[in-house]
Every structure is written in C-alpha cells, then in structure tokens.
Amino acid sequence: MLFIKEYSKALEYHQKVLLCWLKIKIHGVARTNDICDYCGQDECKNKRTEAYKISFSNETKLFFTFDIIERLITGIPTDLLKIVSSYKNNEVIESDKSEIEKLFKESGYTNFYQKKHGKDFVNLLSRSTCTYCNRNYTLNVSTKHASSQLDHWFPKSMFPILALSFFNLIPSCGSCNHIKGQSDKEDDWWENNSLLEMLHPYFPDNSENFKFDFTYEESSDEFIVKFRDVTGNKIIQTLNFNLTKEIYQAHSHLELKDLYNLRKKYTTNYITFLLEKLHEVEPSYDEKYRLLFGVEKNQNDYHKRPFSKFKNDIIEKLLEID
Structure with a gap:
C-alpha cells in the first residue's frame, strides 16, 4: 500500500x-x-x-x-x-x-x-x-x-x-x-x-514497513514472490487483507522475470554505469532509472507509475546478487 x-x-x-x-x-x-x-x-x-x-x-x-x-x-x-x-x-x-x-x-x-x-x-x-x-x-x-x-x-x-x-x-x-x-x-x-x-492509507506509520523479495526455483523455472524487512503487525495484516503477495505472484512470470533476465544479461557494474555515468549532466539519475526500468525511483513518486515499489525492491535485491 x-x-x-x-x-x-x-x-x-x-x-x-x-x-x-x-x-x-x-x-x-x-x-x-x-x-x-x-x-x-x-x-x-x-x-x-x-x-x-x-x-x-x-x-x-x-x-x-x-x-x-x-x-x-x-x-x-x-x-x-x-x-x-x-x-x-x-x-x-x-x-x-x-x-x-x-x-x-x-x-x-x-x-x-x-x-x-x-x-x-x-x-x-x-x-x-x-x-x-x-x-x-x-x-x-x-x-x-x-x-x-x-x-x-x-x-x-x-x-x-x-x-x-x-x-x-x-x-x-x-x-x-x-x-x-x-x-x-x-x-x-x-x-x-x-x-x-490495519494501516489506513491517509495515516502513515513509519514503524510499519516491508520490501518485496523473491526466490527462483530453477527446477521449475518459477519465481516465488516474498516479503523481507517486515516491521510491525499492522503491515502484515494489511498485506494479507489486500492479497498483495497473491497479486504480485500472478505477475511474477512477466515483471519479475524481465528484471531477473536483465540482471543476468548485464553485470552489476554495467547497470551502475548506465545509471551513474551515462550523460552525467542530463538526464538525472531518477530520469535514467525511469527510462531503463519504466518506474519511479523516488519513493514519494511511486504512485505515479504501476509496479514502482515492487520493481524498486526487486532491483535492489538483484543488484546484491553476484
């Protein structure tokens, strides 16, 4: 949410x-x-x-x-x-x-x-x-x-x-x-x-947070959507009530797989180069991020484009993979 x-x-x-x-x-x-x-x-x-x-x-x-x-x-x-x-x-x-x-x-x-x-x-x-x-x-x-x-x-x-x-x-x-x-x-x-x-959309609670995560089952070529860094009971109840995991699991073979394949195709250094070094003056880092991944980088702008939080959390995880 x-x-x-x-x-x-x-x-x-x-x-x-x-x-x-x-x-x-x-x-x-x-x-x-x-x-x-x-x-x-x-x-x-x-x-x-x-x-x-x-x-x-x-x-x-x-x-x-x-x-x-x-x-x-x-x-x-x-x-x-x-x-x-x-x-x-x-x-x-x-x-x-x-x-x-x-x-x-x-x-x-x-x-x-x-x-x-x-x-x-x-x-x-x-x-x-x-x-x-x-x-x-x-x-x-x-x-x-x-x-x-x-x-x-x-x-x-x-x-x-x-x-x-x-x-x-x-x-x-x-x-x-x-x-x-x-x-x-x-x-x-x-x-x-x-x-x-449960959490109410108009009243943020900074003590209640989560990030998207995943595992990849190579034998079945299947991505399993999970949560990580979950803090607070209300966020758990809210995610369960809104069927958040089920919703994103239904898209895992598309959105998540695309990001995973991108990470496998290019090294972390190459992706970092695209984001940080390419055209250092213009466009901005956030603009390049949006062009590359089709989502907003800034948390306050997540609401502007679909899948922004999900993709940001997954990209963060993928960049940690050697």
Whole structure:
C-alpha cells in the first residue's frame, strides 16, 4: 500500500463541493439574493442545488447539525466512527434512515460526487495508480467519459453515512475494489478492530514497513514472490487483507522475470554505469532509472507509475546478487 501524504488541495476541494450541498439536502435551500446562506458566498458551487426529494423530520435535522455534517465530510476515521455509533443508536430518527442512507450513497456519492467530481478529486491527490496495489492505474475509461475509481475504506454498504467522508475515499483500481468487496469482515470488525489491526492509507506509520523479495526455483523455472524487512503487525495484516503477495505472484512470470533476465544479461557494474555515468549532466539519475526500468525511483513518486515499489525492491535485491 502507498500512503497518501499530501492531500490539502483535495481536502479543500472536497469541502467546497460537499459541505453546502449536504446542508441543503438535509436542511433545505438557504440562499438570499443568489448568495448561499450556509457559506455566505455568491460563488458557492451549490447555489443552484435543491433540497432532497423528501423533507426530513426535525429530529433528523437535529441529529445532522452543521457540526456533524462538517465532521462527516472532513473528520478523521476515529471521529467518523463516533458519529456512526451515535447514528446507529439513535432510534428517534429510525423512520428517516432509509432515505438518509440513499442520500449519502446514491444521490450524494454515486450520482453526484463520483460521477461529477471523482476525477478532479483524484487529480488533486496526484494519484495515478491504485493506493492498495500500485499495479493498475485508477483511471476508468468508458465509451462516454473517463472517471477515477474510489474505494470506501469503511465499506459504504455497512457505513452509508460515510459515503462522502474525505478520509474514507481511497483512489483504487477495480481489482482491489472487488477484493475488498469480497471480504468476510463484518461491520462490527470494521467499527472496533480495523484501525487497530490495519494501516489506513491517509495515516502513515513509519514503524510499519516491508520490501518485496523473491526466490527462483530453477527446477521449475518459477519465481516465488516474498516479503523481507517486515516491521510491525499492522503491515502484515494489511498485506494479507489486500492479497498483495497473491497479486504480485500472478505477475511474477512477466515483471519479475524481465528484471531477473536483465540482471543476468548485464553485470552489476554495467547497470551502475548506465545509471551513474551515462550523460552525467542530463538526464538525472531518477530520469535514467525511469527510462531503463519504466518506474519511479523516488519513493514519494511511486504512485505515479504501476509496479514502482515492487520493481524498486526487486532491483535492489538483484543488484546484491553476484
């Protein structure tokens, strides 16, 4: 998994798009002389937004205060779970819950945010590849338009009111989305154990790390993907949950074999020469690395190209072989 470390622009965009939108949908239209009364701005992105198709009860409006709405949009995962707990235990608004959940999941996420703003959101995060696997690009192209896929870290099927929460939206690929969707974890585990047992993409933990490794079985001409330098229990749980080893094992006969054959064909000294001595002024070392191996060298840029972490770790290992 690649952590999302810089997200200030995306968070600001997310707030502008959704805060007034959700307030209008729940509490009704509020604008005076073409100015949004919720934010006081005439350039508000939602000044033409209409209220939801039904009117929610006063009890529901009292639960979804402006403060709760703002926390749902921008709150960190631990705070989001507190709101979820209060929501689940609130029986007074039970009659509105079905429509509230449709508002967040269908009207809000599927028909509004993902369709109209998902691509811009991912672009502002500067995420080109899947956060979970770094194997596929996040862009999804159809006959009509291109959009970026987003995963809900807390599944929206179990936590519908978190469907629009910033820290619950993870740029991902269709394969990893499917893997998460097939998980047998229940909502109780997500609510009570997930943050204790797994790493969250927006919150890096420098004590939890790993590198890819491999062994080569000459008798069967087979490459076995492994991990090395693993530190921390959360990283192990996260790798297992996302089927990271299985995903890369499926590509070992292509990506890993190419690197292995390159190393066997050329000496370490020759590869080092290409990287360090060839055209010493231009291009840079990182640029030459990208040209040679098709991936990013800088860890902060791994997300830009598929297989960057995997190939870097494997190249490091191959260069150690005599």
